[in-house]
Amino acid sequence: MPKIVSARVIVTCPGRNFVTLKITCDDGTTGVGDATLNGRELSVASYLSDHVVPCLIGRDAHRIEDIWQYLYKGAYWRRGPVTMAAIAAVDTALWDIKGKLAGMPVYQLLGGAARDACMVYAHANGTTIEDTIAVARAEQARGYKAIRLQCGVPGLASTYGVAKHGARYEPADADLPSESVWSTEKYLRVVPELFRAAREAMGWDVHLLHDIHHRLTPIEAGRLGKALEPYNLFWIEDPTPAENQEAFKLIRHHTTTPIAVGEVFNSIWDAKDLIQNQLIDYIRATVVHAGGITHLRRIASLADLYQVRTGCHGATDLSPVAMAAALHFGLSVPNFGVQEHMPHTEETDAVFPHAYSFDDGMMHPGDAPGLGVDIDEDLAATYEYKRAYLPVARLEDGTLCNW
Numbered sequence: 001m002p003k004i005v006s007a008r009v010i011v012t013c014p015g016r017n018f019v020t021l022k023i024t025c026d027d028g029t030t031g032v033g034d035a036t037l038n039g040r041e042l043s044v045a046s047y048l049s050d051h052v053v054p055c056l057i058g059r060d061a062h063r064i065e066d067i068w069q070y071l072y073k074g075a076y077w078r079r080g081p082v083t084m085a086a087i088a089a090v091d092t093a094l095w096d097i098k099g100k101l102a103g104m105p106v107y108q109l110l111g112g113a114a115r116d117a118c119m120v121y122a123h124a125n126g127t128t129i130e131d132t133i134a135v136a137r138a139e140q141a142r143g144y145k146a147i148r149l150q151c152g153v154p155g156l157a158s159t160y161g162v163a164k165h166g167a168r169y170e171p172a173d174a175d176l177p178s179e180s181v182w183s184t185e186k187y188l189r190v191v192p193e194l195f196r197a198a199r200e201a202m203g204w205d206v207h208l209l210h211d212i213h214h215r216l217t218p219i220e221a222g223r224l225g226k227a228l229e230p231y232n233l234f235w236i237e238d239p240t241p242a243e244n245q246e247a248f249k250l251i252r253h254h255t256t257t258p259i260a261v262g263e264v265f266n267s268i269w270d271a272k273d274l275i276q277n278q279l280i281d282y283i284r285a286t287v288v289h290a291g292g293i294t295h296l297r298r299i300a301s302l303a304d305l306y307q308v309r310t311g312c313h314g315a316t317d318l319s320p321v322a323m324a325a326a327l328h329f330g331l332s333v334p335n336f337g338v339q340e341h342m343p344h345t346e347e348t349d350a351v352f353p354h355a356y357s358f359d360d361g362m363m364h365p366g367d368a369p370g371l372g373v374d375i376d377e378d379l380a381a382t383y384e385y386k387r388a389y390l391p392v393a394r395l396e397d398g399t400l401c402n403w
């Protein structure tokens, strides 16, 4: 048996923070898993090194399911983003090891390719509708078949998803949480205009997506979904917070615009009711925040029964290790829908050399044994952790609201 002899937690900041677990077996085989939880990175690093790593040493790296159950049931305190990100990192690293020992890419171990490649969606954002559409057209010219559009809201200094002064969009932008101002009324005026103009400029042969980022009440979300129906969106994402899942019934009563939810979910129990009641069309839970490949497959299997497809979160705060795992997962599950793709910076790509590739709007994980991704530990050590928080949002009268 490949015995686990060490597991190291590596925190690095090549432009933004990433937490990576690297497991080594007695024969020298290594595997990597992403454990990054944006704005709360060190809590997962501590959970892993203080509480998980000591339990891994000496175990058989082939027993992925048993180790998953051991860490989940054994903690007693189940679920939650910190616990599940830590379990995910172990699980992902063990799949990597299993693939390397089998001499096969992980997607082969998951049943083989169920499609040629995974459709990915790009981000297009700008302070005005015109700027946003110009970026979207450039992404379309690069081959993307699906594009998420976010534009500035007139009267608001900053908006979720829109970069400042043409910079790359990075939400965790400050040493302490920055504060932004939000107005639903102003937002609801601009979004239908954005998509009307986008269809006029870009035609109908491209999938258009939009992230509401949990900001509307159910009835406001129903109104927006209805207003967007003429523009045939691929999805609206996170229309309202998903703690109260009954709320989605109200949205469904008012609109046929498809709905994607789940980037903050960390377990099948978060997604179960939304899926079984057919209140969503895409489930956005990811490998890194939802218990790894093992648990995400379970979520996808449940979703498949209800014709809910996958649309995994893939923002730049998920490392290339998570991206590789997402592509092996996406290539193999029957009900894959789309994968989010925000390209990483050159610095990040250099720290995490990888085999996955992009071609004509599609991505493939590559055929290297395992996940086909690694961490250059020497380079990683040159980028010290830098505290960074996600922003908070307030209404115009100062009331704290959902960011």
Ligand SMILES: O=C(O)C(=O)C[C@H](O)[C@H](O)CO
Pocket (backbone or CB within 6 Å): 038, 171, 211, 213, 237, 263, 313, 314, 315, 316, 317, 340, 390
């Ligand atoms: O990519 C998305 O859809 C997001 O909503 C990005 C999130 O705000 C980001 O990952 C938070 O860390």
Ligand SMILES: [Mg+2]
Pocket (backbone or CB within 6 Å): 211, 213, 237, 238, 263
């Ligand atoms: Mg989102």
